[in-house]
Amino acid sequence: MSYTVSVSHLQKHFTVNTKSPGLAASLKAIINPDKKIVKAVDDISFSLNQGELVGFIGPNGAGKTTTLKCLSGLLYPSSGEVKVLGHTPFSREYQFLRQIGFVMGQKNQLWWDIPPQETFLLHKAIYEISDADYKKCLDFFFETLDISDVVSTPTKKLSLGQRMKCEFVAALLHSPKVIFLDEPTIGLDVVATQKIRKFIKEYNQQFKSTIILTSHNMADVEQLCQRLIIIDNGQIYYDGALDNLAGQYRQTKQLKFTFDQAVKISDLKKYADVHKIDSYKYSFSLPKSQALQVAAKILSDFPVVDLNISDTPIEEIISQIYISNNDHRLGNK
Amino acid sequence: MVIKNFIQAWLILAKNNLQAQLLTRSNASLFVVGKLLNFAFSIILVFSVFKTTNLVQGYTLDQVIIFTMVFNLTDSLSGFLFRAIYMFRPILVKGDFDLDLVKPLPTFFRPIFSAPDFLDLPPILIQTIVFLIFLFRSSIQISASNVLIFLILLLCGLFITFSLYLIVAAISILVTEVDNLMSIIRSVSRAGIVPTDIYHGFFKFVLDYIIPVTFITTVPAKSLIGLANPQLILLISLVSILSLVISLSVWKLSLRFYTSASS
């Protein structure tokens, strides 16, 4: 069975100049700078089928963007094999380039001084989009993203949210089969973020394109992706369904009690590990099996006015994974 | 069809650049005035030098003026076609070049061809008219075959210029420094305001083989006044093809080592 995206033992190393502080070091750096090798991607493997919407997350510097760039042909792998739609990305065959789209949250492909619609026309020419397809796509985008009144304003005068929507159009106008989204919601307000998320979901469902999304915004991942790949320090730590991750790590529940009179923390300690928010509010983190029991006991022993039981937020789960990887790494040193 | 895409994209960008420049009409006219001033001054310079002498290294005033005008023409044509090279560095530093590399266009499109400067067209037109008037009124005989060869060599010169700028783009990928490299090239190119024969030694070597001003302006001008022999003409044609091959290879190599500005 052939995969749409297939990565096998991918490695990407960079050589970076380093400099110590101080004037003497500055002068030395002019003539003979110190160098070190950074392993941005350190032997990763994974495969994607057509139509999958995958979240690719990790802390800053984990190797997410480097991986995306290797997949799109922007970077040449140090070793390993990468195949997207049967092509080797770095060969930059036009057949390949016509089938991929890339949105980078902090970068622009819209031409700065001219309105987005001129960039769209440029892409129509470059990607050889027929008049009919062009109109059909634009109608779809205008409707789902609500941008018909901004496309004729010069890009430099648009707000970030408006610009990002137009960036999406520019990247997807040619109906690519594989789409790379690198932090597409960064810097956007709540409303714009929601709109973009809704758009990505609808686009994936309607066009069945394979989408790889990186984001620091956990809500993006939770709402859009069924599959999650966690990368840190150039290596993959988790690759599977988002629900499984939640299942694996969500063995605990959070209980938050509000009492109608001040309660001493010492009185609550006997039930479980307790965290004081203030004299009236306390929270517990308990294994699922014990949560209801403890809740019932406290409800009967104390004057509770409000109780909130919730799952551990996905952010906390993920940050626990980051922290434990970090400890593991530091421990090895 | 890649060529068709290329031309279509270029035309759309040219149209948009022109629109953007016309929006700020005062700035547009300032640029045009500046370029025309440069042109006028180069002629005044030549006249002034010849006030003090009859010949410069065997060339008469009329001949040197032809060299100066051809220099101005090639300079303006390069500026018109290849202006994008001056804007390449900010794009590289910001990392926006990544998004150009995932498009089905030649990779050198953005750094070299993406910003044709239509403000160079009025000066080119005026320079050409002045040039033609001068040629008609001067005592120098110019045949039709001279003109044909001149045009061919002018084209070869543009290929060589393109190759040079592409190598600058390649170097800038490796050290992200374009502005000053380009100003070195432009400074050296100014030597072409007079026939490069008048220079000697290492400097002449630079003008012949490193930044080939001789091939870009001096030899085409010589061919116009009938001073270029067939061997020289053949040499330039070969050099232009060779320079294209070398520059494209260097460019491909630099892309291979390309590291984007930030992740």
Added chain:
Amino acid sequence: MTIASEINKFTTLTKNTLDTFVAYRASFLVWRLQLFVTFSVFYYLWVAIASSRSQVGSYSIPNLISYFVVGYLVRAIVFSTRTSDLGGDIQSGSLAQLLLKPIGTLRYYFSRDIIDKLFNIFFMTFEMLFIYFVFQPQLVVPSFQNLILFLISLVFATISFFFYSLIISFMSFWSESAWASRFLFGVVIVTLFSGQFIPLDLLPSWFIKTIDFTPFPYFYYYPLRLFLGMELPLHSFQILIQSAIISLILYLLAKYTWRLGLKKYQSYGN
């Protein structure tokens, strides 16, 4: 605002400039190379024009060569400036951040200019030695009197050009693009009319008569004329007075334009 704090700011600026140069060391070397190449092109051009002759116009060969070689020094001192950044800062909005800080904005740019000039002079010294030993130019040694006149006019030239360049940058308060006005008035006109390509008295007389009313010859041409001792004593004195007056006029114009521009900037924003 004590002397200690001023010196501290100055040394910090210097160190920052050096660090920037280090970070962009390739850029830095290329920039120096570019200045040197520009010089070489015109040096060789004029050597070729002057070859096998004893005189070019009113210039003896040593005078002509000295005009361009000493001109390299003049260029390093007078024309090296960071004031061109100001235009860009106005357009981009960075000026707003600068105005919020408790430092005199103009003083800030002036300090940066001094540092820039010091760097230029430092590196130019090595380049001049290179020129002297490799090109072996025929040079004129000025009399003590001429040297003093030259140095005084150089000071006025530096001051004048600083304010002139500021005024060009201030145009960015009113125009859409900083680059267009700088290109025409700051680059093309200054280079052509200050005598950097050709000594101005070799140009047609109608030309010289016109630009004598402008500040441009005082940036480059007249200081060199004084160095070469090619002006009559009375005229030399006249040139110095005129340089001083021009510096004053440009200073007042700069101050006025700055005030006007700032008012507009603060009322309408960028």
